[in-house]
Amino acid sequence: MGVPNSGIWSSSELYKNSVLQLEEAAHVMKLDPNISERLKKPKRALCVSVPIRLDDGAIAVFEGFRVQHNMTLGPGKGGVRYHQDVTLSEVAGLAMLMTFKCSLVGLPLGGAKGGIAVDPNLLSRQEKQALTRRYTSEINMIIGPDKDIPAPDVGTDGQTMAWMMDTYSQEKGYAIPGVVTGKPVEIGGSLGRAESTGRGVVYTIVQAAQRLNMRLDNSISVSVHGFGKVGAIAAEEMALLGCKVVAVSDVSGGIYNKNGLDIGAVNEYFAKNRTLKGFQNSDAITNDELLALKVDILIPAAIDGVIHHKNVSQVNAKMIAEGANGPITAEAHKILVERGVFIIPDVLCNAGGVIVSYFEWVQGLQNFFWSEREVNEKLKDTMVNAFQRVSACMDRYKTRDMKTAALITGVDRLNRAMLLRGLFP
Ligand code: NAD
Secondary structure, X not given: OOOOOOOOOOOOHHHHHHHHHHXXXXXXXXXXXXXXXXXXXXXXXXXXXEXXXXXXXXXXXXXXXXXXXXOOOOOEEEEEEEEOOOOHHHHHHHHHHHHHHHHHOOOOOEEEEEEEEOOHHHOOHHHHHHHHHHHHHHHOOOXXXXXXXXXXXXXXOHHHHHHHHHHHHHHHOOOOHHXXXXXXXXXXXXXXXXXXXXXXXXXXXXXXXXXOOOOOOOOOEEEEEOOOOOHHHHHHHHHHOOOEEEEEEEOOEEEEOOOOOOHHHHHHHHHHHOOOOOOXXXXXXXXXXXXXXXXXXXXXXXXXXXXXXXXXXXXXXXEEEOOOOOOEOHHHHHHHHHOOOEEEOHHHHOOHHHHHHHHHHHHHHHOOOOOHHHHHHHHHHHHHHHHHHHHHHHHHHOOOOHHHHHHHHHHHHHHHHHHHHOOOO
16 A cells, blocks of 8 residues: 555654564565564654743643554553654654554554653753653643553653653552653662663564574674663673773764773763763764764764664664664665675664663562562563564564564554454444
């Protein structure tokens, strides 16, 4: 049928790419077209206006969204993004990826996502709090521990989740920690949640290296695009494995040292200065230069669409681990696969966050909390198991790329559940 070119969902590249990936998987696995047609569109979306009073007394109104793509397997699950480029279509594409991710790693959860079109760096703490509280209040009729459970994403963090949890609880009249995950530990968060996505990225790299007979030691160079919640931890864990992290970057640019950066020191420097610029023993590089570095492993961990048809010819990595959601466009992905680059797909690579979010939700419902070691062990088991199932699916269907196999693995479970539940009415 092709990607629908009209309609409210399909204006963003990320949504179109997500549909293209689904179509490729559906074709290879010979998926019932009735199921693939249903999966190409979200179940529901809520668009809201979020008015807040700015510190100078003026009122500003932002656009906010919450999209629930598919809830066959359980309540919706997915982050909330604060970024100036957020649109309904982008949020819908990200919600679709969440559906496949939750299904792939075996969680009893559906796919959802939320966002506000705002640059959070331009808001004060008080303005961000007002924005978060009003957004939560506007979407409160469709979220809840049994309905849809938000989490942090780009531009949001544990503090944002604490404000969301408090607002939702105030409106209901009692504490409901299960409404969000990624909360601070003091109010019902899980140990290991903050590090889970970055750690999970590295667990999949270890598995991929085994598949490729690559030894992860000091001879392996790594670059990380995006030094946020995912990228900073992934960089730290790769350094702990003994690899050379030669470059890291954030939105304002990056730093490079061909002999490897001291990631512990970079973290300290960044925490103190809120910038990577000026870090000792390193050269400044641009984000474009970082993506073009000749390295063994590239971890794009910032935003979507950063590797595209215009810059793909310069990408010079043997393995790419998609820490971010959708960092490689469908067109660029095809070119890289033809060139023999091994790509660990986002729905598998960055699933650590939603896995530990699920652990947090379960711990909260039981009011029984686990040690960090227990969380990490369960995370590792789940990631390794998912990688091996996707790897086996690659061999079974003889797919050249891991993305198609990951989608097949996720869609297969969902397909069986959707067929069993049938179509209402
Ligand atoms: P974050 O806001 O903590 O960090 C994003 C980083 O990317 C920051 O360093 C920022 O400066 C940088 N960045 C933003 N725009 C950039 C650009 N145009 N060029 C270069 N760098 C840029 O966000 P995060 O939570 O680390 O999320 C990063 C990616 O990982 C997103 O795609 C998100 O959807 C995905 N993800 C996050 C989680 C999670 O648990 N946080 C889970 C799964 C997937």
